Amino acid sequence: MTATIPNLPSQYDSAASEAKWQKFWEENQVFKADPNAPGEPYCVVIPPPNVTGSLHMGHAFETALIDALVRYHRMCGYNTLWLPGTDHASIAVQTILEKQLKAEGKTRQELGREAFLDRAWKWKAESGGTIVNQLRRLGVSVDWSRERFTMDEGLSKAVLEAFIKLYDENLIYRGNYLVNWCPASQSAVSDLEVENQEVNGHLWHFRYPLVQSDGYVEVATTRPETMLGDTAVAVNPKDDRYKHLIGQTVLLPLMEREIPIIGDEFVDPAFGTGCVKVTPAHDLNDFEMGKRNNLKFINILNKDGTINENGGEFQGQDRFVARKNVIKRLEEEGLLGEIEDYKHTVPYSDRGRVPIEPLLSTQWFVKIKPLSEPALADLDQKHSPDFVPDRWGKVYRDWLVNLKDWCISRQLWWGHQIPAWYAVSETGGVLTDTTPFMVARSEAEAREKAIALFGENVQLEQDPDVLDTWFSAGLWPFSTLGWPDKTPDFKRYYPTATLVTGFDIIFFWVARMTMMAKHFTGEMPFKTVYIHGLVRDENNKKMSKSSNNGIDPLILIDKYGTDALRYTLVREVTGAGQDIRLEYNRKTDESVSVEASRNFTNKLWNASRFVLMNLDGKTPEQLGFPDKSKLELSDRWILSRFHQVTQQIRDQVDHYGLGESAKLLYEFIWGDFCDWYIELVKPRLQGNDTASRQVAQQTLAYVLEETLKLLHPFMPHITEEIWHTVTQNDENSGKTLALQTYPVPDSTLINPDLEQQFELLIGTIRTIRNLRAEADIKPGVKIQAILQTESEQEEHILKSGQPYIQDLAKVKTLRINHPQTQSILESAENLSEADLLSSIATFLSKHQRVLLTIGFILLTLIVLKACAGVLGAVHEIPLLPTFLELVGIGYTTRFTQQKLWKVDDRQQLFDQIEQFKTEVVGSRPDDLEPVFDVPPSVIEDSAQTIVGVVGTVRVAIPLAGLIDLVALKAKTEKDLKKVEAEIQSLSGRLSNAKFVDKAPADVVQTARDALAEAEKQAEILQTRLDRLG
Template sequence: MTASIPTLASKYDPFSTEAKWQKYWEENHVFQADPTQGGEPFCVVIPPPNVTGSLHMGHAFENALIDTLVRYQRMTGKNTLWLPGTDHASIAVQTILERELRSQGKTRDEVGREKFLERAWQWKEESGGTIVNQLRRLGVSVDWSRERFTLDEGLSKAVVEAFTRLYQDGLIYRGQYLVNWCPASQSAVSDLEVEAQEVNGHLWHFRYPLSDGEGYVEVATTRPETMLGDTAVAVNPGDRRYQHLIGKSLTLPIMGRQIPIIADEYVDSEFGTGCVKVTPAHDPNDFEMGQRHNLPMINIMNKDGTLNENAGEFAGQDRFVARKNVVKRLEADGVLVKVEDYKHSVPYSDRGKVPVEPLLSTQWFVKIRPMADRTLDFLDNQNSPEFVPERWTKVYRDWLVKLKDWCISRQLWWGHQIPAWYAVSETGGQITDETPFVVARNAAEAEANLKSRFGDSVQIEQDPDVLDTWFSSGLWPFSTMGWPENTADLDFYYPTTTLVTGFDIIFFWVARMTMMASYFTGQMPFKDVYIHGLVRDENGKKMSKSANNGIDPLILIEKYGTDALRYTLIKEVAGAGQDIRLEYNRKTDESASVEASRNFANKLWNAARFVMMNLDGKTPEQLGSPDRETLELCDRWILSRYHQLIVQTRTSLDRYGFGEAAKGVYDFIWGDFCDWYIELVKPRLWDKQAPSSRLAAQQTLAYVLEGIQKLLHPFMPHITEEIWQTLVQAEDRVLAVQPYPESEPNWVDSGLEQEFDLIINAIRTIRNLRAELEIKPSAKVPAILQTENASEQQTLEVAKSYLEDLGKVDSLTLTATVDPNLGKTMAGVVGTVQILIPLAGVVDIEALKAKLERDLGKIEAEMQSISNRLNNPGFVNKAPVEVVQSARDTVAELQKQAEILRDRLSYL
């Protein structure tokens, strides 16, 4: 008796299959890494999504790429770790919680920091796992046992250690400088969290009178409310128009303050009037001028975007309300000259979505230049890290060169509280710019330090601010592995191998990781940086919340399955860094491209099911490997193509050619294996009279079917795991950790493949001729293949049975010459081979001509009817645009059909 194996279901159900294997892989710790096993490490850390987030198409694309890479490397024998985790997202979480408090009529100050953070952690436990569970739906092969969170105990310890070391080394300092202030979140934000937006605004021109009454100067500004904080007017020292005024005083309108006219090279004489108002506390360029000329710094802004007491009569007004009122007052005072429409760039807070306000504030900063220079040394002297595509190297380098000091403090409560403590009893309990402080690893250490300086009665208070989220994210590649402790993971898996990320966070994240890593570990945190493009919508536009054109990947997963979506996203990648376009119908939630991938999964499933039904209940191992001595022509051809495919797939994946590899596997499975090889061997499978030929076909089918599950697994892990398990009768094995196929060169025969191309094209031509003659699929026809090439004749002779079976030919003639008395034929050409189907006795030419003429008449009548509508101005002008376009498309298609029919009639 032969052993029986479970058969695949008649129809593939992606939803039950995917859930089954996602659960199995995780519960059985299939992807749990072990540094003690040795070998060659391959490590990727997940770009940590915000804990507030939910899966969007960018996440799906990025993680599908990473999982393809990781699964491939795992199957090549690498000791692989893909480490997952999430980011605490200070501003995003704080915004959610404060919105909840407002709905309850409360503020965070009323609740207090301790209770606020209790709410935050409770929210994180209840809602923070959404995106993690959605990543599980993608089937990502991460090591969930190592999941990290940027606020967990280990990573918090790393943050404190990094801050303390940088401070002790003189690279972190506290001072009053101009920062980007977000009134919405009431926190400082870094330059990288500011997005410039083009807006249609105005340019207001004002006259500032000279204090001696001898005239005035004219200035222009896009922010008239800031004139309340002006402390000078600047001109270029080389501008002859104003050289005689340098050093004189002006009387600031409204405020009546005396301010000097100064000379500074920064001023562009060609812009505006050549006179620039200087507000050092509210403009970064003015701030630098103020420092050069020792100008007073007058802050007129509160942290909520209202004006403070330094704004005089405008105190308490919102900045944009004050803008209008200041202009009215200046107009009433007769100093408004003109107002011009002016399109200019305004910096917006990336999180708060409001214009940022340059604000003079005491903050914590990282002295970035020493860290950036060290990182540049790795790039310039070791080409580390390597960017794919290489063009991003210059972008990354240019950014490192121009980096300025990094403001790392945020006026929030959710996050890593800055490890600095103040001796508040020395300043009456209030933290000021002059309050003595100490940076320490914990409160006890800080208290001991401050008591040694100020006595045992001193009271201490920790800095209320938290660190910029990107500070902890910058430590991610090594803090997640236990740094600053010397752990086994850190020793074996660090530096990581590849970072996969989008170009939009090269500056936010990649540069910060490389700077932090170079400083704290003396190495780059990853060997390669693969920069992927964007997923664009069906119209080729960038997806965004503001454009409301995002596509929810979960909707497509629910409709088509995870593997179908993953495969679509990967297969569409034309090249490293290229954007992809995802076709999507928003009315029906349908995607033609994802549906095509679902159809591919069904094709593979049906082919696997057919093969297994014809293996006599045996596994590939039980059948044995293909024996070259018993193989027939098509067996040797498919094995050659398969081993060529292995080389092409591995080469592409080794070079991050994800899309190229995916397309190659697709073409082989759908075309070579399903459409050709399976069809070619069906007669042998059903012929019990030729056991040797039948066994060779079974061995080859099983061998190739198992191999393509392995090749395809990184791209479509769930369906391939299910097919492989059923095929090989695995009990305690999983496909996910099987060796990736390796090519055996002795199977590759390029000459044979060229010969087989001739056979395939000959069959394809016979089929096309049959279709043109409208011969029924079940009817067999005679065919003549004529060529003077002896080699081609030999190839066709060997393949005679293939041509007859797949071409539905009952009489095949191979000849060097054609009988001139043959009569009417339908002809096609493949290379130097002429393929002829005699029409006598096969086709009733007159009946066929009559049918074609009737079909042509119907098409021409329909075409004329639609053309008449299109020639009617009433229809064209009144009908919806899409209806008119549909009519034009229909006419174009009918014209093509009519042309084909005319060609056939002409031939007949």
């Protein structure tokens, strides 16, 4: 086999990789669904973004969640379809176009309907692709061949069908009611398009003179101009202040209209003066009151928000101009009372950005009860759809219960024109509220009907209005699949599996889809509704256009990559439905949390590089799965971890635990695989044991490839990129990670006992590292360590993991003692004295260091000399004369007398020298190993042996005496205090008979074990403290 070792740069280039794979997926139609293919269907329809829109963080978040689910299911073998598309957004498009026209000095009326719509389609063709192309940059695994638009032919057919059916069933009617009127777009709008805003306004008090007696009643209002349409004054019939006035009349100022004082329970005596003006044609509550009390309905507004002919002297004035003038005139009349500052909510048009006016007009409505009740029944009886998290089911239910009839007509041109034709010839050639009409599939059909009713000469005119965009959006899950035709797609993929959307549109969209679907298809359109939270900005504020605090996902994608952004968003999700917060610095356009994810991509990248560099150019497939009988401890451990994590991720994703899965992957890849496994196999890859090396390669390759599969739904681009490199499938192979089988946990490889044992090894390594750090031992220095345990099992684990401990904790000599037997396991080879000496000589010949340094080296030599039984002859010390010259023989002699006389002092000095020596020549530690192994007895006795504990393993490291005793003592005291507190808490619990009796046995046992461990630790710490003096 020709070994071509794939070469990767040391940093992942997200931009190049993303563009490449997005193109690859689309060109190869990787995500094109085939209804004839096998597999349980898994279909998701995209919540259609607004065709005028551009990508915002909410899209990025939602899309990341959906794509993770969809890619996961596809890899799990489901027949998967994610269907993309956009909605036509009547008002938004119309607003944009009218703005353009205005700039050209034209109006849409001048242009005419046909020309206007031509323009609209042209605009859609040119600019409507923005959002869709931005979605591509997120790497969505949608089937672009099935992309739909709410106004395309098929969906328009579905809309027509739905309208006609509902009309035929008497579920659509035309009537004169109060609707939300947007004076800017001059159309009725749905509740959805109304945003209530709190404003600092005023409460004006007006005096309405009584007709039957002297004096007046005082009313309060936030909208003074509406008084022009007042047709009553209302009080609460239980209100003693006013109830005697009920039945009398007042003279409405400025209009000089006599209007009644009525009693109505609705009036809150505590609000304002307790006496309210009633404007039935311009306020929802007043409308109801007007109906209850048979009041007159006087409309004072034109459609553009100016005062109409019913407003007397104010006719023609804009509503806000009229407001000022009404106040001014009342003041002149002496009828203006107090003006209070008053905070209240004003409904604003979402699109027009102006206050909405409740306006009485003739509109089309959907009768909602017959639609909501079956949906409610499915919820209550079948728990369908299933909301995740469950609590949103209640919100959905409340909405279904409280639904009011739905105004579906919009006074716009861009949209589905209402399929109703008016026989205008019956009402003098003009369309009035009473003109007879017929609903039909086409003008021809309407004409046929009309002729039957009104004769050959009937003159028809189609209703100019269009349907609410949500009417077509409500059909989305089935209209996109071909309904009303029984297409193969519809048969195969409907009902869909999961709807993923934000809670903010449960009411408007989700409920409409369930009602429409239940009515038209007899089924709920999706099994599950997964509700996600909002992405909040760095100040925990909801991102919105009005606060202009949106964070542009494309900026973050350019900076950190799509995978990093997606991963950040998904990882942030904890509980479903919980809002997430995105860190962001607006000055630098940086985000620390996305940066952390980018670092994670780079970590994966470099781990993969490492694996690639060590596979001798072979692919995982060529290497094959390792022979199970040849697996070493660390191999069995990482395989167990991998399959355990696979199991956990599958469990989590199956229950929408996407954030948890993302975190599990992070911990597995960065922690288990990179920090431990890769480090553990390095010696085997570089060593001479070819069998061991091969098993390591096989395991590395296997775990890497499978991990890429696990991670793919969360980070599709980088995993695809690495996978192609690792498997040596180039782009032309047509193969893709996206269609590989998602890893399946192999229970025979999962070994919790082994994992637990491995934890002891990891803990031991950490403890040694920790002790090294406490003792300030340089990272390059190899040390001695002694492990003691009374447990044979632990002893066995430690022995089997001995090479790992030595390697990762930089331990040269490791003894594992069983205290009873004092059996010593030696593992390290000792260097010869000659090696040491020659090393020192080499070092010194190269470096002329300061006096102190040289002095210590000199001491080393002298000490070595003192231990003549171990050392070679003095003539092997070539530089001695130089030292004597430099340091002075007198000092050396004195030191030798003081320090080397007693054996114990000498031992201590050995340690110091060993430490110093390695510090000085730390760059070549292997060359300068200690010549002597310190006997266990010395370790036990030495004041400067540092001891730690892991589990019940005692870890001892003989120190060289160069540590900060004061700091170590303080630290030890602190640790001891902590452990003592734990002992107190644990023994308190265990001495409580109730705890021992009532708590589960395993909990009690855990506590006992913890106590034993804590006591052992306390003992060790106490000993250490005693020794430290």
